[in-house]
Amino acid sequence: MVFASHNxxxxxxxxxxxxxxxxxxxxxxxxxxxxxPFSKEEFCLATIDQTLLNNRFSNIDDxxxxxxxxxxxxxxxxxxxxxxxxxxSDEKTVLIYSTTKGNIDLLEKExxxxxxxxxxxxxEFANVLKSHFNFKNxxxxxxxxxxxxxxxxxxxxxxxxxxTYNHVIVCGGDIISxxxxxxxxxxxxxxxxxxxxxxxxxxxxxxGEAVSSILITNHKSLSKPYETQIISGFSANDAxxxxxxxxxxxxxxxxxxxxxxxxxxxxxxISAHGTAxxxxxxxxxxxxxxxxxxxxxxxxxxxxxxxxxxxxGVLETILSLESLxxxxxxxxxxxxxxxxTGKISVIEQFEKKSFQSFIKTAAGFGGCNAAAFFSKI
Amino acid sequence: MNYINSxxxxxxxxxxxxxxxxxxxxxxxxxxxxxxxxYHAINLVYPKFHKMDTLCKLGLLCAEFAxxxxxxxxxxxLQKTAIILSNSSSSLExxxxxxxxxxxxNNYFPSPTIFVYTLPNIIIGELAIKHKITGExxxxxxxxxxxxxxxxxxxxxxxxxATSAICGWVELNENSYEAIIFLVEKKxxxxxxxxxxxxxxxxxxxxxxxx
Amino acid sequence: MEVLIEKLxxxxxxxxxxxxxxxxxxxxxxxxxxxxxxxxxIDALELIVLLEKHYGIKIEDPKDGKTxxxxxxxxxxxxxxxxxx
Numbered sequence: 001m002v003f004a005s006h007n008x009x010x011x012x013x014x015x016x017x018x019x020x021x022x023x024x025x026x027x028x029x030x031x032x033x034x035x036x037p038f039s040k041e042e043f044c045l046a047t048i049d050q051t052l053l054n055n056r057f058s059n060i061d062d063x064x065x066x067x068x069x070x071x072x073x074x075x076x077x078x079x080x081x082x083x084x085x086x087x088x089s090d091e092k093t094v095l096i097y098s099t100t101k102g103n104i105d106l107l108e109k110e111x112x113x114x115x116x117x118x119x120x121x122x123x124e125f126a127n128v129l130k131s132h133f134n135f136k137n138x139x140x141x142x143x144x145x146x147x148x149x150x151x152x153x154x155x156x157x158x159x160x161x162x163x164t165y166n167h168v169i170v171c172g173g174d175i176i177s178x179x180x181x182x183x184x185x186x187x188x189x190x191x192x193x194x195x196x197x198x199x200x201x202x203x204x205x206x207x208g209e210a211v212s213s214i215l216i217t218n219h220k221s222l223s224k225p226y227e228t229q230i231i232s233g234f235s236a237n238d239a240x241x242x243x244x245x246x247x248x249x250x251x252x253x254x255x256x257x258x259x260x261x262x263x264x265x266x267x268x269x270i271s272a273h274g275t276a277x278x279x280x281x282x283x284x285x286x287x288x289x290x291x292x293x294x295x296x297x298x299x300x301x302x303x304x305x306x307x308x309x310x311x312x313g314v315l316e317t318i319l320s321l322e323s324l325x326x327x328x329x330x331x332x333x334x335x336x337x338x339x340x341t342g343k344i345s346v347i348e349q350f351e352k353k354s355f356q357s358f359i360k361t362a363a364g365f366g367g368c369n370a371a372a373f374f375s376k377i
Numbered sequence: 378m379n380y381i382n383s384x385x386x387x388x389x390x391x392x393x394x395x396x397x398x399x400x401x402x403x404x405x406x407x408x409x410x411x412x413x414x415x416y417h418a419i420n421l422v423y424p425k426f427h428k429m430d431t432l433c434k435l436g437l438l439c440a441e442f443a444x445x446x447x448x449x450x451x452x453x454x455l456q457k458t459a460i461i462l463s464n465s466s467s468s469l470e471x472x473x474x475x476x477x478x479x480x481x482x483n484n485y486f487p488s489p490t491i492f493v494y495t496l497p498n499i500i501i502g503e504l505a506i507k508h509k510i511t512g513e514x515x516x517x518x519x520x521x522x523x524x525x526x527x528x529x530x531x532x533x534x535x536x537x538x539a540t541s542a543i544c545g546w547v548e549l550n551e552n553s554y555e556a557i558i559f560l561v562e563k564k565x566x567x568x569x570x571x572x573x574x575x576x577x578x579x580x581x582x583x584x585x586x587x588x
Numbered sequence: 589m590e591v592l593i594e595k596l597x598x599x600x601x602x603x604x605x606x607x608x609x610x611x612x613x614x615x616x617x618x619x620x621x622x623x624x625x626x627x628x629x630i631d632a633l634e635l636i637v638l639l640e641k642h643y644g645i646k647i648e649d650p651k652d653g654k655t656x657x658x659x660x661x662x663x664x665x666x667x668x669x670x671x672x673x
Contacts (some may be wrong), residue, residue, distance in 0.1 A: 100496060102467075107476045122467050123520040140526065141518035143467055144498045155515065158533045179472070183492035187633060188650050234538060235513050237460070237505040243493050243630055254456060254511060258538060294386050365493065366502030368514050427607035486641050489633040492602070 002157045002230050003223035004374065007214035008079035010072050011305055012046040015056060016079070021322040024304055024330060025350065031206045031306045032196050038178045044193055045176055046208030046306040048072065061132075067103045069175050070128050070317050072211035075135060080213045084222055086167050088133040093372055094165050095139040096156055097126055098148035098172035099310035105177045115308045129171075137165075145364030146273070147235060148172065149212075149313020154233030154372055156216040166218050171313035173211035180309070181207060187243070189277055195272035195307075197300035197332060198281045198346050200339030205275045207305025212314040223377065226321050231357075233372030234258040243365050244279055249287025252363060255371035256291035259359065264295040266375075268355030269329055269347060271320040273362045274300020275307050276334065280363060285342025287361075296359065299347040303333025305351050313362050317374070320358050324376065379535050379576040382568070384450035384545075384584060385443035387415075387435065392442050395572045396587060399442065408554050412438060419445060428490065428502060430471040431554075434498035436462065436547035437507065443543075446570045449560045450508050453541040459513035460501045460535050461544040461584045463527060465520055470549050500547055510541055522546045522557070524581040531576060532543040535563050546585075557585055599634040600660070604631050613644045616660040622669045624659070632657060 008016060012030030013023035022028075032045035054063040057071040060078065077095070086093060097366040099122065106120040118124050126139040142152045151174035156168035174180075184190050184207065215222065216230070223229070236254040238246035245251075261267070270293065272284050281300075288294060301316045308315055323330050329351045338346060357375035386393045391410045393399040400418045402411045412434045416426060419441055426434060444450060471494045478488050493499065498516040505511065513534050517526060531542050545558035561576050574580050597611040604627065618624035619634070632653050639645045645667065647653060656666045 084412050101472075104472065107472060108478060120469065120472075120519040121465065123465055126518075127520075137402050138519070143496070143513065144501075144516045147514075151515065151557060155530070156535065159529070162529070162533050162536075178479060179476060179495075181489040183475065183489075183495065185491040186487040186492055186637070235515070236456075237502065237511050237514055238511045239455075239511050240506040241628070242443055242499055242502045242506070251511060364498075365496055366498040366514075367505055368498060368502070424606075424608050428605045488637060489630055493630055548600050 001218065001377070002160050003217055003220070004078050004226050004228050004321055005215040005217050005222040006083040006209060006225055006231060007212065009210065009212045009315055009317065009318055010048065010076050011208070011210040012048055013211055013304070015075070017318055017322065021319060024319060027331070027333065029304050029333060030208060031304070036044045042192070043181065044191060044195070044206045047176055047205065048209050062073050063280065064114060067106065067119065069103055069173055069211070070125065071173055071189065073173050074130055074132055076211045076213040077129065077169060078214050080169055081133065082247045084215050086215065088135045090167070091136050092166040093135070094137040095129060095135055096152045097129065097139050097141045097169060097171065098152040098314065099141070099143060100148065100174050101177070101180060104179045106176060125344060144367050146307070146309055146312060147362040147368045147370040148310050148371045149315070150360050150362045151235055151313065151319060153214070153216060153230065154235065154370065155159045155228045157233060160216065160218050168216045169213055170216055170314055171211065171213040172311040174209065174309035174311055176207050176209045177231060179364070190192055191276060194334055195276035195303060196334035197272070197276045198298070198303055198338060198340055198344070199335050200337045202275055202276045202278065202281060202339060205302070206306035208308040210305060210308040210311040210315050212311050212318055214314055214318055226325050227377050228321060228324060228374055228376055231373045231375050232259055233370065235368060235370040238367040238369065240367055242367060245283040245363055247283065249283045249290060251367060252284065252287035252361060252371065253290050255361070255369050256287060256293060259373045261293065261373070264293060266332070266356035267296045268282035268324060268353055268358050270296050270298045270359045270361060271316050272300045274302055274332070276302060280339045284361060284364065285340035285344045287328070288344050289342040294343045294345070296351055297329065297347045298344045299328070299330055299332035303335065313360070317360050320360060321374070324355070324358055324374070327352060327354055379532060379561055379563055380565055381574045381576050381580065382449060382562055382571045383447055383557045384445050384557060387439050387442070387556045394442055395476065408549070408552070421509065430494035430548045432468055432497070432547065433494060433500050434473060435549060435554055435556050437499050437503050439547065439558045440504055440544070443558045443560050447560065448504050448568060450543070453562065455510045455512065457538065457540040458510045459539040459542040460502055460504055460510060461515050461527065461530055461542055463517040463519055463523065463546050464497060464548040465518060466548060466550040467518055468495050468552070471495050504543065510545060515520045522585055524578045524585065528576060528581055529539055530580050535561070589664060589668065592667065593660055595647050596660055596664055599638060599642060603634055618659060620657050623649065645665055645670050
C-alpha cells in the first residue's frame with residue numbers, strides 16, 4: 001500500500017496546511033486584485049507576501065541568498081521532514097519536485113541580486129534543495145505543465161510500488177512572474193475578477209503562487225494523519241492540440257476509465273482542475289459525464305487559490321485529504337450558475353458528508369491529462 | 378523483459394540510427410539550419426514542423442528518424458504507448474526568446490506562439506499529435522542524461538499500463554544540443570531494421586556514449 | 589488595397605512561421621481558419637499581436653477576431669478602416 005502522509009501548504013492563506021484548511025472553511029480567498037511592480041495594470045492574483053516570507057525564512061537561513069521559490073520550498077519541505085521524522089539522507093528516500101517554470105524570475109535582466117543566474121536551470125534549483133536537506137539521492141524534477149503536481153504523486157506511488165524508494169517527498173511550486181503573467185495574458189486566459197470555475201460567467205484564470213509538499217510512503221506508521229492510500233493514478237495525452245484541450249475530453253476520459261471505478265457510492269467528490277477557462281471546465285465536465293461519474297459532486301479549489309501551476313496538483317490533493325479526514329465537502333468558490341454542458345453537479349456549500357474516497361483530476365498545456373483515486377484504508 | 382527496438386541519436390549536426398550515421402551536415406551550420414536540412418533529408422512533409430521552436434523540432438526529428446523504416450507506430454496500441462522524455466535545460470532557449478519579447482517596455486509584444494513553447498513537455502504534445510499517441514506522459518529534468526531514471530520509470534509503466542514507450546533525452550542549451558530517442562517495447566518481435574537489445578541501464582548508457 | 593494585401597501576406601507568413609507557404613499561394617478571399625490556410629486558435633492570438641505591432645490597432649475582445657480574420661481581404665478592409673499607419 002502507498003499512503004498519503006504529512007504535508008504542508010504555503011500560500012496567500014497561510015504557512016501551514018491547518019491554516020489553509022481553516023481559511024478555506026471560512027471562505028477566505030487568496031486571490032485579490034493586485035498591482036505588481038512591473039505593470040500598471042491591476043490583476044486578480046494570489047500572491048505570498050515577501051516580507052512575511054523573509055521573516056519566516058530568517059529562522060532557517062539568510063533570505064538574501066535564496067529566491068522566493070527556494071525559500072518557500074525549503075520552508076515547506078522542512079515541515080514535512082520535521083513532522084514525519086524521516087531521514088532525507090536515507091538511500092530509499094527521494095524528493096520529486098513539480099514545477100512549470102522554477103526560478104524563471106532570474107531571467108529578468110533588471111533584477112539585481114546575489115543569486116547566481118544559473119539557478120534558472122531547474123536542476124540547479126533542485127540542487128539547492130538537495131544541499132540544504134542533505135538528500136542522498138538527486139531530486140527528480142518533473143516539468144509536465146499543470147498536471148505536474150498530481151503526476152508527481154502518481155510517479156511517487158509507482159516508484160514506491162516498484163521498490164525503488166520507500167519515502168517520496170513530493171513538493172510542487174511556482175511563483176508569479178512577469179513571464180507567466182504576460183504569457184497567459186497574451187493567451188487572453190486571465191480574468192480581472194476572482195475566477196469562476198464551471199460558472200456561466202467564467203472568463204479565465206487567476207494566477208496564484210504556492211508551494212505544497214506531501215510525503216508519500218509505504219510505511220504504515222506514517223499513514224496516521226489520513227489513513228488514506230493512493231489506489232491508482234494515470235496520465236494520458238489528448239493528441240489533439242498543444243494548448244487547447246480536446247473538446248470531447250478524450251485524454252481525461254482515458255485516465256478516468258483506467259481508474260476503473262465500479263461503484264460511485266462512497267466517493268465523496270471529484271477535485272477537478274477547474275481553472276475557470278471556457279475550454280478547460282467544459283472539457284472536464286464532458287469527460288466526467290462520458291466516464292459515467294456524474295453522480296459524484298465536483299469542486300474546484302482555484303476559486304480560492306487561483307491556478308498555482310506546478311503546486312496545484314499537490315495543494316489541491318492535500319486539501320482534498322483534509323476534506324476526507326474531516327468528512328466535509330468543500331464548496332467550489334466562485335460558482336453560482338452552471339455553465340458547462342456535461343451533467344456534473346458542482347458543490348455549492350460546505351457540507352458534512354460520510355464518504356471514503358475522492359478523485360483528483362488535472363489537465364495541462366501539451367495536451368496532457370491526469371487522474372488519481374484516493375481512498376481510506 | 379523489455380526491449381529497445383531501435384534508437385536515433387542526433388548530435389554534432391549528424392543523425393545516427395541504430396549506431397549508423399544516416400545523415401550529416403556542415404559542422405559549422407547553426408542548429409536551425411541543420412534541423413531544416415535534416416527535415417528535408419528524411420522527406421518529412423509536416424507544415425506544423427516550421428511553427429515549432431528549436432527544441433520541439435529537435436525532439437520530433439529525432440523521433441521521426443527512429444520511427445522511419447520501422448513498424449513501431451503500426452504495431453502498437455497507441456493508447457498504451459508512453460512518451461517519457463528528459464533534459465537538463467527545460468525550455469530555456471525559448472524562455473529567453475520569450476523574455477526578450479517582454480523586456481523592452483517600448484516594444485512590448487508578448488508572443489503567444491513563443492509562450493506556448495515555454496514548457497518542455499510540449500515536445501511530448503507535438504509527438505502525440507503527429508502520431509495520435511495517447512498514453513502516459515512524463516518530462517523529467519536532470520543535470521545529465523540519466524539512464525537509470527529513464528530505464529526505471531519505463532520499466533515501471535511497462536509493467537503497468539503501457540506496452541511500448543518512446544523515451545529519451547532532448548536537450549538544447551545555447552549553441553549545444555543533443556537528442557536521443559529509444560523505441561521501447563514489451564514484446565520481442567524481431568524486425569530486420571531493429572536492433573532488439575534488452576532495456577537496461579548498462580545498455581542504454583553504452584548506446585548513449587557510443588560516438 | 590492590393591499593396592496592403594501583398595504586405596499582409598508577407599507579414600502573416602513571417603509572424604506565423606508559415607515557412608512552406610509562398611505569397612502567391614495565398615488567395616486573399618480564402619478562409620484563414622479551418623480550410624484555406626488552416627490557421628488555429630494560437631495563430632488567431634498571434635494575428636492580434638500582429639495588428640497591434642504593425643498597425644497600432646488593439647482588439648479588445650478576441651471574439652471580434654472571427655469576423656476580422658475571416659480572410660486576408662476582410663483583415664485588409666479592417667486595417668484600412670481602423671489603422672493608424
